[in-house]
Amino acid sequence: xxxxxxxxxxxxxxxxxxxxxxxxxxxxxxxxxxxxxxxxxxxxxxxxxxxxxxxxxxxxxxxxxxxxxxxxxxxxxxxxxxxxxxxxxxxxxxxxxxxxxxxxxxxxxxxxxxxxxxxxxxxxxxxxxxxxxxxxxxxxxxxxxxxxxxxxxxxxxxxxxxxxxxxxxxxxxxxxxxxxxxxxxxxxxxxxxxxxxxxxxxxxxxxxxxxxxxxxxxxxxxxxxxxxxxxxxxxxxxxxxxxxxxxxxxx
Amino acid sequence: xxxxxxxxxxxxxxxxxxxxxxxxxxxxxxxxxxxxxxxxxxxxxxxxxxxxxxxxxxxxxxxxxxxxxxxxxxxxxxxxxxxxxxxxxxxxxxxxxxxxxxxxxxxxxxxxxxxxxxxxxxxxxxxxxxxxxxxxxxxxxxxxxxxxxxxxxxxxxxxxxxxxxxxxxxxxxxxxxxxxxxxxxxxxxxxxxxxxxxxxxxxxxxxxxxxxxxxxxxxxxxxxxxxxxxxxxxxxxxxxxxxxxxxxxxxxxxxxxxxxxxxxxxxxxxxxxxxxxxxxxxxxxxxxxxxxxxxxxxxxxxxxxxxxxxxxxxxxxxxxxxxxxxxxxxxxxxxxxxxxxxxxxxxxxxxxxxxxxxxxxxxxxxxxxxxxxxxx
Ligand SMILES: Nc1ncnc2c1ncn2[C@@H]1O[C@H](COP(=O)(O)OP(=O)(O)O)[C@@H](O)[C@H]1O
Ligand SMILES: [Mg+2]
Numbered sequence: 368x369x370x371x372x373x374x375x376x377x378x379x380x381x382x383x384x385x386x387x388x389x390x391x392x393x394x395x396x397x398x399x400x401x402x403x404x405x406x407x408x409x410x411x412x413x414x415x416x417x418x419x420x421x422x423x424x425x426x427x428x429x430x431x432x433x434x435x436x437x438x439x440x441x442x443x444x445x446x447x448x449x450x451x452x453x454x455x456x457x458x459x460x461x462x463x464x465x466x467x468x469x470x471x472x473x474x475x476x477x478x479x480x481x482x483x484x485x486x487x488x489x490x491x492x493x494x495x496x497x498x499x500x501x502x503x504x505x506x507x508x509x510x511x512x513x514x515x516x517x518x519x520x521x522x523x524x525x526x527x528x529x530x531x532x533x534x535x536x537x538x539x540x541x542x543x544x545x546x547x548x549x550x551x552x553x554x555x556x557x558x559x560x561x562x563x564x565x566x567x568x569x570x571x572x573x574x575x576x577x578x579x580x581x582x583x584x585x586x587x588x589x590x591x592x593x594x595x596x597x598x599x600x601x602x603x604x605x606x607x608x609x610x611x612x613x614x615x616x617x618x
Numbered sequence: 619x620x621x622x623x624x625x626x627x628x629x630x631x632x633x634x635x636x637x638x639x640x641x642x643x644x645x646x647x648x649x650x651x652x653x654x655x656x657x658x659x660x661x662x663x664x665x666x667x668x669x670x671x672x673x674x675x676x677x678x679x680x681x682x683x684x685x686x687x688x689x690x691x692x693x694x695x696x697x698x699x700x701x702x703x704x705x706x707x708x709x710x711x712x713x714x715x716x717x718x719x720x721x722x723x724x725x726x727x728x729x730x731x732x733x734x735x736x737x738x739x740x741x742x743x744x745x746x747x748x749x750x751x752x753x754x755x756x757x758x759x760x761x762x763x764x765x766x767x768x769x770x771x772x773x774x775x776x777x778x779x780x781x782x783x784x785x786x787x788x789x790x791x792x793x794x795x796x797x798x799x800x801x802x803x804x805x806x807x808x809x810x811x812x813x814x815x816x817x818x819x820x821x822x823x824x825x826x827x828x829x830x831x832x833x834x835x836x837x838x839x840x841x842x843x844x845x846x847x848x849x850x851x852x853x854x855x856x857x858x859x860x861x862x863x864x865x866x867x868x869x870x871x872x873x874x875x876x877x878x879x880x881x882x883x884x885x886x887x888x889x890x891x892x893x894x895x896x897x898x899x900x901x902x903x904x905x906x907x908x909x910x911x912x913x914x915x916x917x918x919x920x921x922x923x924x925x926x927x928x929x930x931x932x933x934x935x936x937x938x939x940x941x942x943x944x945x946x947x948x949x950x951x952x953x954x955x956x957x958x959x960x961x962x963x964x965x966x967x968x969x970x971x972x973x974x975x976x977x978x979x980x981x982x983x984x985x986x987x988x989x990x991x992x993x994x
Pocket of ligand 1: 423994
């Protein structure tokens with residue numbers, strides 16, 4: 368399913384839509400307004416990077432857009448579903464069918480081989496055993512771990528572990544792939560490889576990849592970069608597109 | 619299906635070991651406790667279960683074999699008139715004071731006077747036929763192998779009971795008593811050993827029926843008559859359970875068993891659940907990741923429960939192996955241990971119940987597996 372997307376394609380419906388979303392955390396007497404009336408569209412089939420300083424609300428935004436957290440007010444639409452309307456079970460089902468996640472920590476089960484880590488979530492998708500195994504194998508091949516499939520996390524390097532985590536998300540063949548600081552536990556070379564893989568997934572599978580990072584080195588690899596500060600989007604840029612397309616959002 | 623529960627259990631066995639040990643020891647403790655209690659208190663009904671009588675006739679209100687009083691000897695002919703009764707035989711129980719040839723001091727003995735004929739009913743299952751016929755000789759007694767030291771005798775030795783001389787003509791096994799020592803002799807010898815001239819009749823009459831399945835009905839039928847002084851009847855199985863129940867509950871032993879079972883369950887469940895909770899906490903980020911990917915909380919709970927099940931099963935396996943070994947050791951040392959099916963089932967239920975409760979407790983720890991916490 369090769370689905371090349373250019374920045375100027377006119378008839379694109381957003382994969383993710385956030386409309387005036389607000390989110391605050393209350394701890395004790397203190398109330399932190401993390402997201403304050405944020406509106407945003409994420410286009411399908413490209414790698415969008417949300418960058419910004421630590422604590423500005425990037426992860427919270429990701430959690431809200433992926434349905435892991437509820438908003439206080441505003442609406443979130445993912446693939447046309449209104450996430451606020453779904454209950455816990457329905458959200459789980461939505462995530463099972465449509466989303467993949469890559470986190471800063473690799474979160475791999477110590478007891479399972481790379482192959483089993485990838486196969487495990489597929490078991491719960493109602494796939495046949497053969498289909499699950501076929502997908503697990505091809506995903507691991509795609510992230511360049513064909514020869515490391517039988518190894519446990521303790522026998523893999525950090526970069527390899529993150530690639531297993533990506534393969535685990537990728538094997539589900541999700542429309543939406545969320546990544547939170549996927550490179551911050553890795554050195555430069557491995558971080559580079561991870562972002563390349565994420566970018567390639569967006570291009571070759573048409574997956575909507577939303578990546579959140581404070582790492583400025585990733586900016587050049589993204590189709591679109593949203594700069595965030597204090598719960599607001601400051602700028603919206605397409606590094607590789609013509610200058611006309613870049614517009615500053617007034618704050 | 620990737621067997622997450624089992625693979626984790628094997629890979630991180632060190633982490634689960636305390637739980638398996640706790641479950642295993644809880645099971646073993648329970649098993650041995652039940653086996654000992656059954657063995658010890660089972661010996662209080664040995665007089666009944668070791669004999670082939672179907673109906674027992676004794677003094678009304680008797681709560682255990684050892685606390686009987688004499689009944690009128692004429693009851694025998696009355697019982698024999700019932701067409702269902704095939705044979706009747708007296709059984710004499712006397713409490714005696716044993717003086718051995720060596721310095722053992724006085725030993726309290728339970729003298730059982732039985733019919734020494736080869737086809738006698740009393741102790742027909744517990745006493746070898748050749749030993750039984752040797753009892754016909756006046757003053758002959760048989761004692762149990764386990765009490766030889768206590769009585770200070772061996773085969774062929776003489777001693778006195780209540781001041782009358784007796785001679786050990788044979789040694790039996792498996793005839794241990796609770797709170798005293800069993801001494802077997804013939805009815806005639808028993809009458810001679812009895813110091814109390816007021817009780818002339820037998821302590822019990824035991825009857826064999828033509829049809830053993832009629833025991834309850836015949837016992838009920840024989841109960842009505844009062845022409846021969848006070849007596850009552852029981853089917854053998856009723857009398858055996860009355861006797862065991864008396865010892866279990868009126869001595870407080872039963873309450874002790876239940877109390878210890880409760881403690882064992884509690885301690886086992888605390889250790890096991892804490893271990894399982896620690897295991898869940900150790901993998902909570904991985905569980906949360908699975909949930910983020912859409913694997914339902916129900917499926918994750920099943921993983922935890924399955925781990926609890928395996929911990930229970932492995933603990934049970936260890937407990938059984940060790941338990942069988944210890945029971946064999948106990949048997950070889952004449953320690954009375956008995957395990958029957960209900961008792962074994964009770965142990966299995968206790969252990970698996972313990973594992974299940976611990977698994978349910980550990981499932982609560984999954985609430986911390988919230989995928990939102992992975993995004994920070
Ligand atoms: N569960 C929470 N409870 C309280 N405060 C939170 C919680 N999650 C995030 N915050 C606060 O919200 C702000 C934004 O957090 P986050 O979205 O993780 O920022 P970023 O990912 O950009 O570093 C921080 O000040 C953080 O302390
Ligand atoms: Mg963050």
